[in-house]
Amino acid sequence: MTQPFLLAERLERRVGDTQILAGIDLSVEKGEVVGLIGPSGSGKSSLLRCIAGLDPLTGGRVLVEGRVPAPGDGIVGMVFQQFNLWPHLTAQENVALALRLARKKSRAEAADRARAMLDRVGLLKLADRRPAQLSGGQQQRVAIARTLAVEPHLILFDEPTASLDPELTTEVLDVIRGLAETGLTMLVVSHEMGFVASVASRAVFLDHGKVLVDGPARSVFRDAAEPRLRRFLATYLQRVAWAPEPATPVTPGA
Amino acid sequence: MSIAAETLWAVARGLPLTVGIWLASVATGLVAGVLVACARHFGPRPVNGLLLALVEIVRGVPFVVQAFLLYYGGPFIGLDLTPILAGWLALSVYAAAYFSEVFRGGFAAIPPGHTEAARLLGLTTRQTITRILLPEMALSVLPALANLAVILIKETAILSIITVPELTFTVSGVGSATFAFAQTMTALALSYWLLVELTAYGARRLERGIARATLGTA
Numbered sequence: 001m002t003q004p005f006l007l008a009e010r011l012e013r014r015v016g017d018t019q020i021l022a023g024i025d026l027s028v029e030k031g032e033v034v035g036l037i038g039p040s041g042s043g044k045s046s047l048l049r050c051i052a053g054l055d056p057l058t059g060g061r062v063l064v065e066g067r068v069p070a071p072g073d074g075i076v077g078m079v080f081q082q083f084n085l086w087p088h089l090t091a092q093e094n095v096a097l098a099l100r101l102a103r104k105k106s107r108a109e110a111a112d113r114a115r116a117m118l119d120r121v122g123l124l125k126l127a128d129r130r131p132a133q134l135s136g137g138q139q140q141r142v143a144i145a146r147t148l149a150v151e152p153h154l155i156l157f158d159e160p161t162a163s164l165d166p167e168l169t170t171e172v173l174d175v176i177r178g179l180a181e182t183g184l185t186m187l188v189v190s191h192e193m194g195f196v197a198s199v200a201s202r203a204v205f206l207d208h209g210k211v212l213v214d215g216p217a218r219s220v221f222r223d224a225a226e227p228r229l230r231r232f233l234a235t236y237l238q239r240v241a242w243a244p245e246p247a248t249p250v251t252p253g254a
Numbered sequence: 255m256s257i258a259a260e261t262l263w264a265v266a267r268g269l270p271l272t273v274g275i276w277l278a279s280v281a282t283g284l285v286a287g288v289l290v291a292c293a294r295h296f297g298p299r300p301v302n303g304l305l306l307a308l309v310e311i312v313r314g315v316p317f318v319v320q321a322f323l324l325y326y327g328g329p330f331i332g333l334d335l336t337p338i339l340a341g342w343l344a345l346s347v348y349a350a351a352y353f354s355e356v357f358r359g360g361f362a363a364i365p366p367g368h369t370e371a372a373r374l375l376g377l378t379t380r381q382t383i384t385r386i387l388l389p390e391m392a393l394s395v396l397p398a399l400a401n402l403a404v405i406l407i408k409e410t411a412i413l414s415i416i417t418v419p420e421l422t423f424t425v426s427g428v429g430s431a432t433f434a435f436a437q438t439m440t441a442l443a444l445s446y447w448l449l450v451e452l453t454a455y456g457a458r459r460l461e462r463g464i465a466r467a468t469l470g471t472a
Contacts, residue, residue, distance in 0.1 A: 054370050071373040078374050084367035088389045088468035097385065102376030130470050143371075150375055 003066045005030040005185060006051070006154060012059030013046055013209075020046045022209035023060070028154075028187070028202075033180045035200030035217060036189045039232060043209040044189040045081075048156040051187070052076050064154055072102070077152030081159040083139040085131040091118060091142045092127040095149050103150060117145035121175050137168030141175055148179075155179070157188040161195075173199075193236050197221045205229045257434045261425060261441045268424035269445065271338070275420060276410050276449075278342050280403050283349025288388070290350060291357035296379055305354075312351035318412045320344050325416040341413040341420075349406055356398045360391035392464045400457035404450050411446070421445055 004027035011024040021043050028034055036044045049055040051062050053071045062068065069076045085094050095114035099105045105113065118124045121141040131139050140160055147155060157176065161169040173195050180186060180199050190196050196203055196217065203220035205213040205228075213226045221233065290309070294302045312320070324333070325340040335343065364387055372382040414423035422442060429438035 052374060054374070071370075072376040072378075074376055076374065078371075080367050080371065082365065082367050084365065084371040086368060086371075086386050086390060088386075088392075090470070098372075098375035098377060101378075101381045101385065132469065146371075146375070 010060035035196030038206035042206040077147035264424040268421035272421040279345035282346040286350035287353025290354035295361040360395040
């Protein structure tokens with residue numbers, strides 16, 4: 001049996017008395033786009049942070065391409081809810097900095113590549129703007145370009161649209177959708193159920209630090225019987241303005 | 255020589271040393287302050303504890319006592335410094351303690367995500383500090399740093415008691431010799447005030463420069 005691209009085994013993370021991850025098993029193949037859904041506090045973001053090596057595990061292990069990933073080794077990239085662009089640098093400088101400092105590219109090479117990356121997310125015209133002069137959606141696209149520029153093998157998206165309005169959300173999701181089509185391996189934490197359903201090949205539902213449902217996105221959203229998942233999805237569907245309010249909780253196969 | 259001329263001459267003799275020791279101490283204090291703040295923010299816990307204790311000692315003892323202990327007590331532990339060297343060292347340590355607290359606040363005020371993004375992209379801690387964190391905080395720590403620099407100008411006066419021939423030393427010498435205390439002290443006050451105003455002006459210019467460089471605004 002060959003080693004999966006990403007392997008998480010019995011991941012545990014505990015902070016004080018709080019069990020944040022309670023034994024998570026997850027394996028992802030190269031090119032898969034996995035949507036992570038679940039209520040706030042279910043451990044979605046923690047799972048991403050542990051995979052990226054930003055938060056320490058208290059049990060279990062993570063292997064990416066058979067190795068324990070360390071922040072900065074270039075294997076795992078991450079896009080954050082709060083963008084985390086560096087405010088004193090222009091969009092282009094934000095993208096180019098790591099190319100110059102970590103990838104040791106020349107100033108000109110880094111600038112060229114940064115501009116190419118900004119072009120890819122449709123922001124070449126705004127390359128000289130600083131983050132404060134960009135909309136939230138544009139900032140997130142710069143952050144995506146910054147991550148893409150160093151060519152990570154796995155990209156983690158941590159609620160990339162949670163602080164954006166619906167229009168800006170759409171422009172960011174379109175970029176991510178485009179990336180998914182190029183065969184990048186991605187883990188996407190999102191509360192945009194429609195997006196997860198349409199982009200992810202697989203959906204994983206977490207609650208209280210455990211994986212409750214893991215399967216092909218279509219069947220997770222439509223057919224999975226797990227009652228906690230059905231409750232979670234039902235509350236979401238009720239908030240979609242144009243959807244008829246279900247008289248009874250959505251039943252499997254409906 | 256008239257008292258006015260003598261006083262002016264004393265100012266002219268003392269001023270360069272006051273400015274020199276002050277600039278030198280601010281420079282070393284800033285470097286040491288950044289290093290202390292970095293060690294406390296990024297270093298292991300025991301290092302943080304040790305530096306915290308040092309900062310608390312330096313902040314808790316009047317500068318006049320520190321200068322006195324270093325200059326007159328130094329020889330007993332093999333630290334036989336000239337007045338100027340002792341003055342520069344004492345003021346640098348004093349400055350570093352206060353500056354480090356400003357930088358520590360600067361580090362704490364930056365969202366951890368900015369550092370995490372840098373780490374994941376492969377920047378070293380040192381690159382993250384020099385290329386991201388320090389430039390990012392520059393504008394917000396500048397007023398507090400300038401404020402301390404202004405206070406330090408006046409702390410240089412303390413160095414007269416360890417016989418550094420700076421402004422207060424030379425000008426009060428004229429006062430003692432001529433008993434013209436009102437005139438000499440007024441001249442002294444005006445000299446320091448002028449230095450402080452120049453510093454404040456410089457800080458405002460610097461603030462605009464940093465704003466242009468880091469925010470792209472005037």
